[in-house]
Amino acid sequence: MDEFALIRRHFSGLTPxxxxxxxxxxxxxxxxxxxxxxxxxxxTSDTLVAGxxxxxxxxxxxxxxxxxxxxxxxxxxxxxxxxxxxxxxTLPASDDGWLAGFTEGFAALAQAHGIxxxxxxxxxxxxxxxxxxxxSAPAGTxxxxxxxxxxxxxxxxxTLGDAALGLRRLAPAAPSACAQTVHDIAALRARLDRPTxxxxxxxxxxxxxxxxxxxxxxxxxxLGHLLAASGVxxxxxxxxxxxxxxxxxxxxxxxxLALQAAGGDDYELCVCLPPAxxxxxQAAVAASGCRLTVIGCIDDLPGLRWQRAGQVIAGPQxxxxxxxxxxxxx
Numbered sequence: 001m002d003e004f005a006l007i008r009r010h011f012s013g014l015t016p017x018x019x020x021x022x023x024x025x026x027x028x029x030x031x032x033x034x035x036x037x038x039x040x041x042x043x044t045s046d047t048l049v050a051g052x053x054x055x056x057x058x059x060x061x062x063x064x065x066x067x068x069x070x071x072x073x074x075x076x077x078x079x080x081x082x083x084x085x086x087x088x089x090t091l092p093a094s095d096d097g098w099l100a101g102f103t104e105g106f107a108a109l110a111q112a113h114g115i116x117x118x119x120x121x122x123x124x125x126x127x128x129x130x131x132x133x134x135x136s137a138p139a140g141t142x143x144x145x146x147x148x149x150x151x152x153x154x155x156x157x158x159t160l161g162d163a164a165l166g167l168r169r170l171a172p173a174a175p176s177a178c179a180q181t182v183h184d185i186a187a188l189r190a191r192l193d194r195p196t197x198x199x200x201x202x203x204x205x206x207x208x209x210x211x212x213x214x215x216x217x218x219x220x221x222x223l224g225h226l227l228a229a230s231g232v233x234x235x236x237x238x239x240x241x242x243x244x245x246x247x248x249x250x251x252x253x254x255x256x257l258a259l260q261a262a263g264g265d266d267y268e269l270c271v272c273l274p275p276a277x278x279x280x281x282q283a284a285v286a287a288s289g290c291r292l293t294v295i296g297c298i299d300d301l302p303g304l305r306w307q308r309a310g311q312v313i314a315g316p317q318x319x320x321x322x323x324x325x326x327x328x329x330x
Contacts, residue, residue, distance in 0.1 A: 009096075011087070014107055014117035021083060022116055031118035033084060039136040041083075044074035050127035054193075055170055060098045062193035063129065064105030070216065071133035072113060072197035073267040077214035079143040079206030080135030082113045082199060087120035088130040105194075113199055141206055148211040148230035148272040152298040155281070157198050157268045158290045159244040160219060162191035164263020165251055184246035191244075195267035200288035202269060208281045209271040218262040220316035223270050224304055230272075236296035238308045238315060257306075262316035272298055 015025035023032035035041050048067050050056055068085065075082050087106075091099075110117065115133065166188035177185075198214075205212065213226045219241075227234055241260045243251075251259060271292075273281050278294070285292040306315030 009099075011103065011117060011120075014103070014110055016116055019084075019116035019118075020114075022118055025116065025118045026120075031084070031086075033118065033134075035083075036136050038139055040139050040142065042075060042078050042080040042135045042137060042142060043132065044071050045130060045132040046070045046074070047128060047130040055167070057170075058193060059105075060101030061105030061108075064102035064107075065109050065194045066105075067129040067131050068106055068109045068115075068133070069195045069197045069267065071131045072109070072115070072199055073195070073214040073216065073269075075133055075135040076197050076199045076202030077143065077212045077269055078135075078137065079141065079202045079209075079212070080137045081203060082115040082133060082135045084116050084118045084134045085110070086132040087117055088132075089120065089122045090125040090128045091122065092124070092127055109197075113197075137206065143202070143206060143209055143212040143271075145211055145213050145226045145229035147209075148226060148232050148298050149274070150232060150298055150300045151275070152210055152272040153275055153278055153294050154223070154234055154236065154270065154272055154296040154298060155278075155292050155294050156215070156219070156242065156270050157201050157285060157292055158196070158266070159242045159247065160215070160266050160268065161241075161247050161251065161256065161260035161263055162188050162244050163195065163265035163267075164218075164259045165247055166190075166192035167263075167265070169250070180249065184250050187244065187246040188250065192265060195265065196290075197267060198269050198288075198290060201285045201290055201292070204284035204288050205269070205271055205281060208277045208284070209273050212269055212271040215266040215268045215270055216264060218264040218316070218318075219266070219270060220261045220304060221264075221318045224318065226270065226272070227298075227302070227304060230298075231302075232298050233301040233303050233305070234296050234298050235305050235307055236315070238306055238313065240293065240295045242291070242293040242295075257315060261306075262318065 021034045169185050215222050282292045306313050
């Protein structure tokens with residue numbers, strides 16, 4: 001099957017008829033798109049490489065989901081509404097079954113967020129997937145990394161550490177494992193394979209948060225980028241980092257901070273808020289389907305510092321680094 005037949009069979013249905021702003025979608029040399037009046041366009045692109053960004057045994061449907069999710073997370077961090085995406089797919093061979101699964105996962109998330117596939121490319125080589133996503137926000141309203149102010153509270157959506165622990169628990173649970181352990185490991189793996197991009201939370205925080213970033217490489221590293229962009233520092237309380245029930249049950253006490261702060265693949269949002277906006281922001285995020293937890297505060301001493309029970313402690317200062325680690329990561 002040639003590349004054009006692959007596109008027709010598996011991807012033509014991902015551009016819904018009448019998709020907003022799509023003047024011309026898949027099938028020509030380029031798409032023709034019309035941005036919403038009065039809005040700015042926001043664009044992001046991520047590449048996932050087999051064995052680096054997802055374990056080799058990951059199901060095709062989960063790879064399809066995650067390839068889009070990591071891009072939607074970037075749009076969420078800037079308070080953007082997803083509109084369109086491009087997909088560049090490099091495949092070792094034409095595998096109809098794998099492509100059907102990939103498209104199923106990709107389409108499920110695309111349809112949930114009303115995003116249309118408008119073009120891309122297919123070629124042969126080592127398995128890798130590159131998605132470019134485009135969103136919009138009313139002019140001048142997009143959230144940025146550079147707006148944090150001294151006195152802001154630092155918050156995160158959802159929970160941290162699940163995916164990192166799930167990556168450590170790739171092997172099936174032992175036959176003797178109790179039902180709760182089996183359930184917990186499945187939940188952790190689900191967070192690794194099918195992260196939930198916090199698009200609704202990002203939209204809810206627009207106009208409230210002073211700064212935001214998505215947590216792809218770990219809280220320590222990504223928050224560090226935000227602090228550098230804003231020219232401020234932060235104190236984070238390790239005891240306030242939110243964790244799921246599965247994480248609380250399965251993570252050893254001495255590994256929790258490293259997993260939650262530097263494990264990566266959370267795809268939650270880290271945001272800074274004036275204290276006066278906190279209650280409104282928490283209510284708005286709760287209405288979007290997740291919680292917003294205060295974990296620290298912004299101050300004027302550069303860098304990231306950790307504390308526990310009011311005492312300064314040593315803690316991670318960076319997250320996942322793509323050119324230093326050989327472990328699979330998203």
